[in-house]
Amino acid sequence: MMTYQKMICDGFELNYCIKGQGQPILVVGSSVYYPRLFSENFSQHFQLIFLDHRGFGKPTRAFKQADYTLDKIVEDIEHARQILKLDDLIIAGHSGHAFMAVAYAKAYPQHVQKMILLNTATTNSQERQQQSLSYFEAYASAKRKHQFQQDIALLEQDLKREPERRFVHMCIRMGAHSFYDYTFNATSTWDGVYPNMEIIDYLWGVAFAEQNLLQQIHHLNMPIFVGLGRYDYLVAPVSLWDAMECTPHVKKVIFEKSGHNPMLEEPEYFDEQLIAWINEG
Structure with missing residues (x-):
């Protein structure tokens, strides 16, 4: 059973969806899209909270670029955490939303117990995007x-x-x-996902291009799970993450029969790996 609610953050209507019970995992992204990707089995182990960001939220006022910086996204997440009375949470970010999760963990490490990063590149620079396209062609x-x-x-x-x-x-x-x-x-x-293109373009085209997750993760102390799909050409190659092999607080798992969405493509193995890692303590 899922429950849907909404909150107003600085003039943006952000919906969130709560599914399951247990230890909370805050999944940043779309409250419409992401509940469709995770299995019913996974939600029986944890309380999944799927939260919109401004790129998928309905604006209640006119907005400008200053309203959708990465810092603004971080403050929205913190606002939601306070409303939901969450502490010592697990935060998850998939694809571009991984940059949001890392930015939040940097700003508010005292509230993050663990972090899950799924199918993300280490940066969204033009150079990296071209590298992924070249990998696909090759x-x-x-x-x-x-x-x-x-x-x-x-x-x-x-x-x-x-x-x-x-x-x-x-x-x-x-x-x-x-x-x-x-x-x-x-x-x-x-179905039913309507992006604010001005915000999406800025975040994916500018804000995420300025980030280097390898550098940022190195300075974070919480346990981090990095899940990658072998056939995920959008953020290929998986070797972009090789530098994390010797980082003790990072666990990297490659899903050999998945592309960009292993939770949907290999649900049983995905659940097994992620549940075991979360329960490690």
Whole structure:
């Protein structure tokens, strides 16, 4: 059973969804999208709190760039923590939302017991993005590349129909970069998700490009779980994280039959690995 509620943070309506019972895990991102990715089994072990950020929240006033810096996102998370009366929590960030989770843990380490980072690159710089594209061209199968060309050809008509949902349509049409099963159609997972493109563009294009997670994680003391998909070409290659091999507080797990969403693609193994790590103490 899931319960949905909303809060107003500095002029943004942020929804959150609570599912399951037990130790709380705050999943930063979309309260609509992320509950669809985690298994029912996982929510039987923990209380999952799926929280919108401003990129997926409804604004109640006119906003400008100063309203959606990474620092603002961090303060929204802290506001939510206080409202939900959470302490000593586990914070999780998937893909670009990992940058938000790390930024929060840096600002408020006293409230973070552990951190989960899933399918993220170490930076979102243009250089790294090009590196991931080059990796796809070098290592993806011919069939995968053909599927991608078919899918991406549909993007133009998507954008003409719904330009305000560009982020969503890009994610769907990049399926061959995103899934072990490159024929998987992720449309249903994005139903009802409406991004604020001005905010999304700034965060993914500017704010995350300025971050280096390897450097930041090195200075954080809490246990950190880094989960990566072998076939996740969006943030490839997994070797970007090799520098963490000798970092004692970081556990890196590579899901060999997953792309960008191992919690959806390999749910049993994902649950097994993450539950065991959380319960280590």
